[in-house]
Amino acid sequence: MKIIIGNDHAAPMLKRSVCEHLKDKGIEFDDMGVAPGEKCDYPDKAKEVCEKFLQGGYDAAVLICGTGVGMSIAANKIKGIRAACCSDVFSARFTRLHNDANVLCFGERVVGAGLANELVDAFLETPFEGGRHQRRVDKIMALEK
Numbered sequence: 534m535k536i537i538i539g540n541d542h543a544a545p546m547l548k549r550s551v552c553e554h555l556k557d558k559g560i561e562f563d564d565m566g567v568a569p570g571e572k573c574d575y576p577d578k579a580k581e582v583c584e585k586f587l588q589g590g591y592d593a594a595v596l597i598c599g600t601g602v603g604m605s606i607a608a609n610k611i612k613g614i615r616a617a618c619c620s621d622v623f624s625a626r627f628t629r630l631h632n633d634a635n636v637l638c639f640g641e642r643v644v645g646a647g648l649a650n651e652l653v654d655a656f657l658e659t660p661f662e663g664g665r666h667q668r669r670v671d672k673i674m675a676l677e678k
Protein backbone atom coordinates (compact mmCIF):
# COMPACT_ATOMS: atom_id res chain seq x y z
CA MET A 534 0.00 0.00 0.00
CA LYS A 535 1.15 3.52 -0.82
CA ILE A 536 -0.61 6.76 -0.04
CA ILE A 537 -0.10 10.41 -0.84
CA ILE A 538 -0.65 13.10 1.77
CA GLY A 539 -0.88 16.87 1.67
CA ASN A 540 -1.67 19.75 4.02
CA ASP A 541 -1.86 23.52 4.10
CA HIS A 542 -0.38 25.86 6.71
CA ALA A 543 -3.26 25.14 9.12
CA ALA A 544 -2.29 21.49 9.50
CA PRO A 545 1.47 20.79 9.54
CA MET A 546 1.49 19.28 13.03
CA LEU A 547 -1.37 16.87 12.47
CA LYS A 548 0.14 15.91 9.10
CA ARG A 549 3.43 15.20 10.88
CA SER A 550 1.76 12.97 13.45
CA VAL A 551 -0.22 11.09 10.77
CA CYS A 552 3.06 10.51 8.89
CA GLU A 553 4.62 9.09 12.08
CA HIS A 554 1.63 6.78 12.43
CA LEU A 555 2.01 5.59 8.83
CA LYS A 556 5.73 4.99 9.41
CA ASP A 557 4.94 2.95 12.55
CA LYS A 558 2.51 0.85 10.51
CA GLY A 559 5.02 0.35 7.70
CA ILE A 560 2.78 2.11 5.17
CA GLU A 561 4.65 3.86 2.37
CA PHE A 562 3.67 7.46 1.66
CA ASP A 563 4.67 10.57 -0.26
CA ASP A 564 4.29 13.78 1.74
CA MET A 565 3.49 16.76 -0.49
CA GLY A 566 2.31 19.00 2.33
CA VAL A 567 3.86 22.19 3.66
CA ALA A 568 6.14 22.26 6.72
CA PRO A 569 5.54 24.46 9.80
CA GLY A 570 6.13 28.10 8.87
CA GLU A 571 5.38 27.58 5.16
CA LYS A 572 2.11 28.75 3.65
CA CYS A 573 -0.10 27.56 0.82
CA ASP A 574 -3.70 27.93 -0.31
CA TYR A 575 -5.65 24.72 0.21
CA PRO A 576 -7.20 24.67 -3.33
CA ASP A 577 -3.67 24.69 -4.81
CA LYS A 578 -2.54 21.87 -2.53
CA ALA A 579 -5.69 19.81 -3.15
CA LYS A 580 -5.14 20.15 -6.93
CA GLU A 581 -1.45 19.25 -6.72
CA VAL A 582 -2.02 16.16 -4.54
CA CYS A 583 -5.12 14.92 -6.39
CA GLU A 584 -3.49 15.26 -9.80
CA LYS A 585 -0.49 13.27 -8.63
CA PHE A 586 -2.79 10.68 -7.07
CA LEU A 587 -4.71 10.30 -10.34
CA GLN A 588 -1.46 9.64 -12.24
CA GLY A 589 -1.45 6.29 -10.42
CA GLY A 590 0.72 4.36 -8.03
CA TYR A 591 -1.29 5.28 -4.93
CA ASP A 592 -4.08 3.49 -3.08
CA ALA A 593 -5.52 6.59 -1.42
CA ALA A 594 -4.85 10.24 -0.66
CA VAL A 595 -5.15 12.17 2.59
CA LEU A 596 -5.66 15.97 2.66
CA ILE A 597 -5.53 17.95 5.89
CA CYS A 598 -6.36 21.63 6.38
CA GLY A 599 -7.87 23.59 9.26
CA THR A 600 -11.28 21.95 9.00
CA GLY A 601 -10.86 19.42 6.18
CA VAL A 602 -13.82 21.09 4.49
CA GLY A 603 -11.94 23.40 2.12
CA MET A 604 -9.66 20.57 0.97
CA SER A 605 -12.67 18.31 0.32
CA ILE A 606 -14.59 20.97 -1.62
CA ALA A 607 -11.56 21.68 -3.80
CA ALA A 608 -10.66 17.99 -4.28
CA ASN A 609 -14.20 17.11 -5.35
CA LYS A 610 -13.93 19.57 -8.27
CA ILE A 611 -11.28 17.33 -9.82
CA LYS A 612 -12.58 14.61 -12.15
CA GLY A 613 -12.00 11.15 -10.72
CA ILE A 614 -11.86 12.30 -7.11
CA ARG A 615 -14.35 11.24 -4.47
CA ALA A 616 -13.20 13.08 -1.35
CA ALA A 617 -14.84 12.65 2.04
CA CYS A 618 -14.39 15.04 4.95
CA CYS A 619 -14.66 12.89 8.07
CA SER A 620 -14.35 13.58 11.76
CA ASP A 621 -15.78 10.26 12.97
CA VAL A 622 -14.61 6.72 12.36
CA PHE A 623 -18.04 5.45 11.26
CA SER A 624 -18.09 7.92 8.35
CA ALA A 625 -14.48 7.15 7.41
CA ARG A 626 -15.39 3.46 7.20
CA PHE A 627 -18.70 3.87 5.39
CA THR A 628 -17.40 6.32 2.84
CA ARG A 629 -15.13 3.49 1.69
CA LEU A 630 -17.83 0.80 1.90
CA HIS A 631 -20.57 2.76 0.13
CA ASN A 632 -18.98 5.70 -1.75
CA ASP A 633 -15.63 4.16 -2.75
CA ALA A 634 -14.05 7.43 -1.58
CA ASN A 635 -10.46 7.76 -2.70
CA VAL A 636 -9.46 10.87 -0.72
CA LEU A 637 -9.84 11.30 3.05
CA CYS A 638 -9.95 14.86 4.40
CA PHE A 639 -9.98 16.11 7.98
CA GLY A 640 -8.95 19.18 9.95
CA GLU A 641 -6.20 19.88 12.45
CA ARG A 642 -8.54 22.35 14.18
CA VAL A 643 -11.26 19.69 14.46
CA VAL A 644 -9.73 16.30 15.26
CA GLY A 645 -6.92 15.29 17.60
CA ALA A 646 -3.96 13.11 16.69
CA GLY A 647 -5.44 9.88 18.08
CA LEU A 648 -8.70 10.27 16.20
CA ALA A 649 -6.86 11.25 13.01
CA ASN A 650 -4.91 7.98 13.17
CA GLU A 651 -8.15 6.03 13.63
CA LEU A 652 -9.74 7.84 10.68
CA VAL A 653 -6.78 6.96 8.49
CA ASP A 654 -6.77 3.33 9.66
CA ALA A 655 -10.50 2.91 9.03
CA PHE A 656 -10.24 4.51 5.60
CA LEU A 657 -7.23 2.48 4.48
CA GLU A 658 -8.41 -0.84 5.89
CA THR A 659 -11.96 -0.79 4.53
CA PRO A 660 -12.69 -2.07 1.01
CA PHE A 661 -15.46 -0.82 -1.27
CA GLU A 662 -18.52 -3.04 -0.88
CA GLY A 663 -19.56 -2.87 -4.55
CA GLY A 664 -22.93 -4.44 -5.41
CA ARG A 665 -25.78 -1.93 -5.24
CA HIS A 666 -23.30 0.77 -4.24
CA GLN A 667 -21.48 0.49 -7.57
CA ARG A 668 -24.56 1.78 -9.41
CA ARG A 669 -24.72 4.78 -7.08
CA VAL A 670 -21.02 5.53 -7.40
CA ASP A 671 -21.42 5.32 -11.19
CA LYS A 672 -24.18 7.92 -10.90
CA ILE A 673 -21.88 10.19 -8.88
CA MET A 674 -19.22 9.88 -11.55
CA ALA A 675 -21.78 10.60 -14.28
CA LEU A 676 -22.35 13.99 -12.61
CA GLU A 677 -18.86 14.94 -13.80
CA LYS A 678 -20.01 14.86 -17.43
Ligand code: RB5
Nearest residue numbers: 543598599600602603604
Ligand atom coordinates in the same frame (compact mmCIF):
# COMPACT_ATOMS: atom_id res chain seq x y z
C1 RB5 B 1 -6.74 28.28 6.41
O1 RB5 B 1 -6.72 29.32 7.33
C2 RB5 B 1 -8.07 27.57 6.50
O2 RB5 B 1 -9.07 28.36 5.96
C3 RB5 B 1 -8.00 26.24 5.78
O3 RB5 B 1 -7.00 25.46 6.34
C4 RB5 B 1 -9.25 25.37 5.80
O4 RB5 B 1 -9.72 25.19 7.09
C5 RB5 B 1 -10.29 25.71 4.87
O5 RB5 B 1 -11.31 25.02 4.75
